Amino acid sequence: MIRVATSEREREAAFAVREAVFVDEQGIDRGLDFDGRDETATHLIAVADGPPADDRLVTTDDGVVVGTTRVREPEPGRARGERLAVAAPYRGDGYGSALTERLVSLAAEWGCERLVVHAQASNVAFCRAHGFEAVGEPFEEAGIRHREMHHDLRSEGSTEESSGRE
Numbered sequence: 001m002i003r004v005a006t007s008e009r010e011r012e013a014a015f016a017v018r019e020a021v022f023v024d025e026q027g028i029d030r031g032l033d034f035d036g037r038d039e040t041a042t043h044l045i046a047v048a049d050g051p052p053a054d055d056r057l058v059t060t061d062d063g064v065v066v067g068t069t070r071v072r073e074p075e076p077g078r079a080r081g082e083r084l085a086v087a088a089p090y091r092g093d094g095y096g097s098a099l100t101e102r103l104v105s106l107a108a109e110w111g112c113e114r115l116v117v118h119a120q121a122s123n124v125a126f127c128r129a130h131g132f133e134a135v136g137e138p139f140e141e142a143g144i145r146h147r148e149m150h151h152d153l154r155s156e157g158s159t160e161e162s163s164g165r166e
Contacts, residue, residue, distance in 0.1 A: 012058060013059075016058045017067060044106070048063050048095075052064040053089035056087075066089075067095040069082070084100065084103075084123075108153045114150055116148065119149050120144050131152075
């Protein structure tokens, strides 16, 4: 199940996934991952049934949070998808795809025309498979090679006016 994190516990569960993936697994400095934009972002979470397969993961009322991403609208009409992470024991089970699909639909619901992500080089094909196109040249971010990728949302059927959510 993919949904918006609505409580502080759910946000903490999302942060636990990010800590496990980005800080522990990939060696990214915690200060780079937790960059001060979490308070104004909307956080999506992937929730699985059963006990956690990793003791760093947090259980909520309806299951264990195994994946997350956040979305912001730093300028009207242009959303930013950031911090997509799925805990290692749950990769390959469709949580990343489900989070990405909900990320795209949420940005479209907000009335955004474009969704921008900075995809790690190893995830470029994954993003292409979800309708993103690479823009510009590869670059380094947090010591990892990335590509900026854009998803045109004008065909996704937006229903709300853009409001500069950040």
